[in-house]
Amino acid sequence: MPVLNKKTDAEKAADIIRDAGGRVVGRTRLQKMAYLLEITGLGSDFSFEYRHYGPFSEELANAVADAQLWDLITEEEKTANWGGSYSIYTAESSTPKAKVNPARKQLLELGIDANPIELELAATAAFLKAVEKVPDPWEETARRKPEKAAKFLAKAKVLYEKLRSVQTPKPLPAI
Amino acid sequence: MCRTICYNPTKHKQSRPPLSVSSGESSWKVSVDKMSYKRQRIRDPLYNLIEFPADEFHDAMWQVIQSPQFQRLRRIKQLGFSELVYPGATHTRFAHSLGVFHTARKLMTIVKEHLDKSDYQETKAQRALAAALVHDLGHGPYSHAFEDVGKRLRIVMADHEKVTDLLIRQGDISNALNKLGGGFASDVADVIKKSCPASIYGAVVSSQFDADRLDYMQRDRLMTGTHHGAIDFDWLLSNLEVGTVPHGVDRERVGEIETFVLGPKAIYAAETYLMGLYQLYATVYLHKATRGAEKLFTELLVKVIELAGNDSVQKTGLSQNHPLIHFAKNPVDLECTLALDDSVISGALSMMTEAEDPLISDFSKRLRNRKLFKCIDVREDIAKGIRLRLSKKSIDSKIAKTHDPSVGGANQANPDRKEKRRIDALDRACNAAEKSLIAFAEENRETIPKVLIDSPGRSIYRDFEESKGPLNQIMIRPGLGDKPIDVASISQVIKAIAPFKAFRVYMKDGDEKTKTTINQIIEKEVKRCRC
Numbered sequence: 001m002p003v004l005n006k007k008t009d010a011e012k013a014a015d016i017i018r019d020a021g022g023r024v025v026g027r028t029r030l031q032k033m034a035y036l037l038e039i040t041g042l043g044s045d046f047s048f049e050y051r052h053y054g055p056f057s058e059e060l061a062n063a064v065a066d067a068q069l070w071d072l073i074t075e076e077e078k079t080a081n082w083g084g085s086y087s088i089y090t091a092e093s094s095t096p097k098a099k100v101n102p103a104r105k106q107l108l109e110l111g112i113d114a115n116p117i118e119l120e121l122a123a124t125a126a127f128l129k130a131v132e133k134v135p136d137p138w139e140e141t142a143r144r145k146p147e148k149a150a151k152f153l154a155k156a157k158v159l160y161e162k163l164r165s166v167q168t169p170k171p172l173p174a175i
Numbered sequence: 176m177c178r179t180i181c182y183n184p185t186k187h188k189q190s191r192p193p194l195s196v197s198s199g200e201s202s203w204k205v206s207v208d209k210m211s212y213k214r215q216r217i218r219d220p221l222y223n224l225i226e227f228p229a230d231e232f233h234d235a236m237w238q239v240i241q242s243p244q245f246q247r248l249r250r251i252k253q254l255g256f257s258e259l260v261y262p263g264a265t266h267t268r269f270a271h272s273l274g275v276f277h278t279a280r281k282l283m284t285i286v287k288e289h290l291d292k293s294d295y296q297e298t299k300a301q302r303a304l305a306a307a308l309v310h311d312l313g314h315g316p317y318s319h320a321f322e323d324v325g326k327r328l329r330i331v332m333a334d335h336e337k338v339t340d341l342l343i344r345q346g347d348i349s350n351a352l353n354k355l356g357g358g359f360a361s362d363v364a365d366v367i368k369k370s371c372p373a374s375i376y377g378a379v380v381s382s383q384f385d386a387d388r389l390d391y392m393q394r395d396r397l398m399t400g401t402h403h404g405a406i407d408f409d410w411l412l413s414n415l416e417v418g419t420v421p422h423g424v425d426r427e428r429v430g431e432i433e434t435f436v437l438g439p440k441a442i443y444a445a446e447t448y449l450m451g452l453y454q455l456y457a458t459v460y461l462h463k464a465t466r467g468a469e470k471l472f473t474e475l476l477v478k479v480i481e482l483a484g485n486d487s488v489q490k491t492g493l494s495q496n497h498p499l500i501h502f503a504k505n506p507v508d509l510e511c512t513l514a515l516d517d518s519v520i521s522g523a524l525s526m527m528t529e530a531e532d533p534l535i536s537d538f539s540k541r542l543r544n545r546k547l548f549k550c551i552d553v554r555e556d557i558a559k560g561i562r563l564r565l566s567k568k569s570i571d572s573k574i575a576k577t578h579d580p581s582v583g584g585a586n587q588a589n590p591d592r593k594e595k596r597r598i599d600a601l602d603r604a605c606n607a608a609e610k611s612l613i614a615f616a617e618e619n620r621e622t623i624p625k626v627l628i629d630s631p632g633r634s635i636y637r638d639f640e641e642s643k644g645p646l647n648q649i650m651i652r653p654g655l656g657d658k659p660i661d662v663a664s665i666s667q668v669i670k671a672i673a674p675f676k677a678f679r680v681y682m683k684d685g686d687e688k689t690k691t692t693i694n695q696i697i698e699k700e701v702k703r704c705r706c
Contacts, residue, residue, distance in 0.1 A: 008610070026425025047326075049334075053424070069603045077643075082421045082428030084644025116425040144368060147430055 009063035012044035014072035014091055020108040022094030026116050027061075027087050028053060032123035033111035034060050039130055041169035042104040050132070054124035064089070106166045114159055117148050121156035122163060129173040137175050213237075217273060220266075221394050225277045231355065232301050236276070236308055238351035244312055244342050248272060250516035254395060255317040256468035257459060259545050261399035264459075268311045268318070274394055279307035279386035281412060282379045282435075289375070289417040296376075302359070303376040305352060306366040307386050312348065313338025315512065316520045320469040324476045332502075332512040340364050341509055375417050375433040383637055383649050384415060384435040392451060395459060403454035407444040414441035418652060418659040420645035436650040436659040445649055446668045452635045456675045461631050467547045467681045470627040475527070475538040476520075479503065482532060492530030492539070499523060533622050548627060548681035551693050553612075557604045560701030561597070598673070604700040605630070605678045611696045612680060625689050627681040634674040 007015070016034055017024050024030045035055040037043040046063070048055040067073045076088045097105065111119060121141055128137035138157065142149035149156075164172045212234040215227040227233040239245055248269035257264040283304060287295050313335040315321035325333020332338060342348050343364040352360035366380055379386055389408065396404045418436035423429050437445055459465075476499075479491045483503030493500050498514040505511045527539035541547060612628055619625050636647050649669075650659035663669045682689045 028424045066606055069599060069606055078426075080423055080426050080428070080644075082423040082644075084421070084423055086425045115427060117427050117429060120424055143365060146373060147432075148424075151429075 007044075008066070009044075009046070009059060010066035010070055010072055012046070013060060013063035014067045015044070015095070016108070017073055017089050017091040018093065018095040019100045019104060020094075020112055022091045024089045024112065025086065028120055029111060029114070029116045030064070030089060031056055031060060032116075032119045033108060035123050035127065036107055036111065036163060036172070037104060039126055039170065040103070040107065040166075040172060042101060042107065048127070050127060054120050055127040103166050103168045107163060107168065110159070110163055110166070115152065115155065117152045118156040118159045121145065121148060121152055122160040125156070125160065125175055126172055129175050219270065219274060219277070221274055221390075221397055222277050225273050232304075235351055235354045236305065238354070239305070239308060239348055240273075242347035242351060244346065244348055244513065245269070245272070245309070247513060247516055248311065248314070250518045251314050251316065251318065252517050253318075253391070254399070254459070254465075255320055255517075256465045256472070257395075257399065257462065259468050259547075260462050260464050261401065261459070264395070264399045266394060266398040268314055271390060271394055272308055272311050274390040275310065275386045276304065276308040278390045279304050279379050282384075282386055282389075282415070283376075285412070285415050285435075286375050286379065286417060298356075299374070299376040301355065302362045302366050303379045305355075305359075305363045306380045309343055309348060309352075309363065310339065310367055310380065310387065311335070312342045313340070316515050316517050317469070317472055320472045321476070321515075323469070323473045324480070327473065327477050328480055328506075330480075330506045332506055332509065336367070338509070338512060340368060343367070373432070375435075378434045381637075382434050382646075384411070385637075388452075388637075392448075392455060395455065396451075399459055401455075401458060403458050404451040406448050406451045410444045411437075411441060411448060414438040414444065416652065418650060420650055420659060422644055422646050432646070434646065434650070436652055437662070438652055439654055439657075442651060442662065442666060445651060445662050446666055449635050449649065449669050449672055453672050453675060456633045456635075461633065461675065461677055463550045463552065463677075463679055464547060466629050466631065466677075466679065467550055467627075468542060468545075470629055470681055471538045471541055471547065472520075474624065474627065475535060475542070478532060478534050478538075479527070480506075482535075490531040491535055492527040492532075493523060494526075497523060497526075537623055549684040551680045551682065551690070552677070553608055553680055553693070553697060554601070554605050554676065554678035556694075556697045557608065557700055557704075558601055560697065561601060561604070561704050564701060564704070600704050602676075604704045605676075607703070608696050608700045609678065611699075612693070615692055615696070619689075623683075625682060625686065626693070628679075629681065630676075630678045632674055632676040635672055 013034075016030065016037070020033065024033070032054065034043065034046060034057060035048050038046060038048060038057075046057040046060045048057045050056075064073070064075070068075050073089050073091045076090070077085050078088060080086050100108075114122075124145065125137040125141045128134040128140050132140075134140045138153065141156075142153055160172070160175065164174070212229040212231065214229040215233070215237050217225045217227075219225050227237050246269070249267050251268045252258065252264070253266050253268050253271045254261075254264045283300050286300065315325075315333055315335060315338070318335070322333055322335060324330070343352070343360055349360040352363055366377055378384075381387075389406075389411075392404060392406055393408060396402075414437055415435050416438050417433055419431050419433055420436070421428060421431050479493070479499060480503040482488065482490050483493075483500045488495055488500055491500070498511070498519050502508075502511040502515055524539045524543040527535050528543065530536045530539070609628065609630060612626060616624060616626050616628070636649070645659070645661070648661040648663065651662040651665070652659050653665060680693055682693065
C-alpha cells in the first residue's frame with residue numbers, strides 16, 4: 001500500500017472497528033455508528049446522505065471495501081434467520097482501550113450493544129433533525145419507516161437518550 | 176364548473192366514487208365528469224400511444240404535465256452527455272417520465288389482479304402512479320453530472336431527490352395533485368421518500384422491477400440505437416407475480432413485505448434482464464467518452480460557481496444575470512435551481528469560451544467541440560498486464576509441473592476462489608494506482624488539472640437494504656406453490672454477473688510526460704500484483 005502521511009479512508013474505517021473492540025456485526029450497525037461519531041465531532045470526515053435506510057456514507061462503504069482489500073479488516077458473510085445475510089467485520093486487533101477517546105469509546109460501545117433497527121431509527125432521527133431540519137424528527141422517522149417504527153420507535157428513543165448522555169465535542173441534537 | 180360541484184376531497188381521499196352507477200345523483204356526476212374531463216393521448220416512440228382517459232385522476236395527471244416544472248423536463252436530456260457517443264440519445268426526462276407512468280399503470284394491473292377486489296386500494300394505487308409520473312422532477316442540468324457538482328460543493332439543491340420532494344409538496348405540482356384530495360401531494364412525496372418499498376404499491380415505483388428501470392432500459396436502448404441490453408418486456412410482465420418476502424436489518428428480522436417476484440417460466444427473461452442491465456452500464460451509462468465529458472462538465476461548473484461565489488463573475492465569461500450565476504449566488508433558492516437546465520448550460524458554453532479563467536475557457540471549448548480529454552483505461556491496462564504475466568507464468572508452471580506434480584492442484588479444484596483472488600488482486604492494484612495518481616495530481620496541481628480520475632462501479636441490483644436480502648435480489652418462484660428464492664441460486668448466468676467496475680484516467684491529448692507517468696504507475700502495479 002502506498003505510504004501517505006495522512007490516514008487513508010480505509011485506515012479510518014478500520015479504526016472504527018478497532019476502536020469498537022475489533023468486531024462489528026452488521027453493515028447497518030457500522031454505518032449508523034460511524035454517522036453518530038461524525039455528527040458528534042468524533043468522526044473521520046466521512047460524508048453522509050439520506051438513503052432508504054437513513055444516513056449512509058458511500059465513502060465509508062468504499063473505505064470498508066478497501067480496508068478488506070488491504071487486509072486491514074475481514075468481512076464474513078453469514079445467513080440471518082430471516083433469510084437475508086449479514087456481515088461480521090473483524091480487525092486483526094482492537095485499539096487498547098486507554099488509547100481510544102473516552103466519548104468515542106462510549107458511543108461505539110452503545111452502538112455495539114444496540115439492536116440494529118433501533119440504532120437505524122435513532123440515527124435517522126438525528127439526521128433528520130441535524131441535516132433536514134425537520135421539526136419533529138421522530139414523527140418523520142415513523143412516517144418514512146412505518147413498519148420499523150411500529151415495533152422499535154419507543155426503544156429507539158430510549159437508545160437516543162443514552163447516546164445523548166455521552167459527553168461529546170458536539171452534542172447530539174435534542175429531539 | 177362540475178369539478179367544483181362534484182369534488183369532495185375527504186371522500187376522494189378515502190375511496191374513489193364508482194364510475195358505472197346507473198341511477199340517481201351519482202349517474203349525473205358521472206355524465207358531467209365525462210363531459211368535463213378530456214381524453215388525452217401522447218404519441219411515444221417506445222409505446223406508441225400513452226393515453227389519459229377522461230376521468231378525474233388522469234385529468235389531475237394531465238394538469239401536472241402542463242405545469243412549468245414538468246415542462247422543464249423537456250429541456251433535460253435523459254442521458255446527458257451520452258449523445259456525444261450515441262447521437263440519437265437526445266430523448267428527455269419528459270418522455271421518460273411519461274413512459275414510467277405508462278409502465279406503472281401496466282404494473283398496477285398486475286397488482287390489481289393479484290389482490291382481491293376488497294383489498295385493492297385505489298387511492299394507494301393512484302399515489303404510486305402519480306409518484307411514477309413525478310419521480311424525476313428535480314433533476315438538474317445533465318442530471319447526475321450536476322449532482323457531482325453539488326457533492327463537491329455541498330449544494331443541497333443539486334440533489335434531485337431533495338428538489339423533487341420540494342416540487343411535489345409545493346406550488347403548481349402540489350396544487351394539481353391536491354385536486355385528488357387534501358394531502359394527496361404530500362402522500363405522493365412520501366411514496367418516493369419511503370425507506371424501502373413499504374407495500375406492493377410502492378414496489379411499482381421502487382423495486383427490482385420498478386417502472387423506472389423497465390422504461391429506461393427499453394427507451395435508452397431504442398434512442399441510443401445500441402443493440403445491447405434488449406429485454407423481453409412483455410414476457411417479463413406476463414410472468415410477474417406478487418409475492419411475500421422477508422426483510423430485515425443486519426441479523427434482525429423486521430417483517431414481511433409484498434413485492435414483485437417472477438413466475439417459474441421467466442428464468443431466461445430474468446437472465447436477459449440482468450445481462451441487459453450489465454451491458455447498458457458497460458456500453459452506455461458508464462461509457463468512457465460520456466464519463467469523460469461529465470468529468471469536464473463537473474470541473475467547469477465547480478469553477479464557475481466558485482468564482483461567482485467569490486465575486487469574480489467577470490472571470491467566468493458569463494453576465495451577472497445569467498441563470499448559472501444566480502444559482503451560484505443563491506444555491507439554496509428553488510427558483511434559481513429550476514432556472515437551470517441542459518439548454519441553459521449548453522447555451523452558455525459559447526460565452527464561457529471567452530472566459531478570462533483558463534479552465535473555464537478551455538473546458539467549455541472542449542465540451543462544445545467534443546474535444547474531450549484522452550482516456551486511459553487503467554483497470555483494463557492493469558488487467559491486461561496481469562493476464563500477460565499469468566500467461567507467461569502458466570507456461571513456466573507447465574514446464575515445472577513435469578518435475579513437481581503438486582503444482583496447480585488446489586486452485587484448479589476451486590476455480591471460484593481462484594477467480595476471486597484474481598479480482599481482489601486487480602482491485603488492489605487499481606486501488607493502489609488510484610492513490611498514486613491522486614498523489615501525482617496533487618503534486619502537479621495546475622490551473623488546468625493534468626489528470627481527471629474516474630472510478631465508477633454499478634451493481635445490477637437496486638439496493639434497498641445495507642445487507643443482502645430478498646429486496647436486493649430478483650426473486651423467482653421455481654414451481655407452483657413454491658416460496659420465492661433468489662434467481663442467482665438457480666441461474667449460473669446471473670450468479671456469474673459481477674458488479675461493473677471501471678477505473679479510468681483522463682488527460683490532455685499530447686501530454687506525453689503525464690502519459691508516461693500514468694503508464695509507469697500501471698506497470699508498477701502489474702509488477703507488484705500478487706495473484
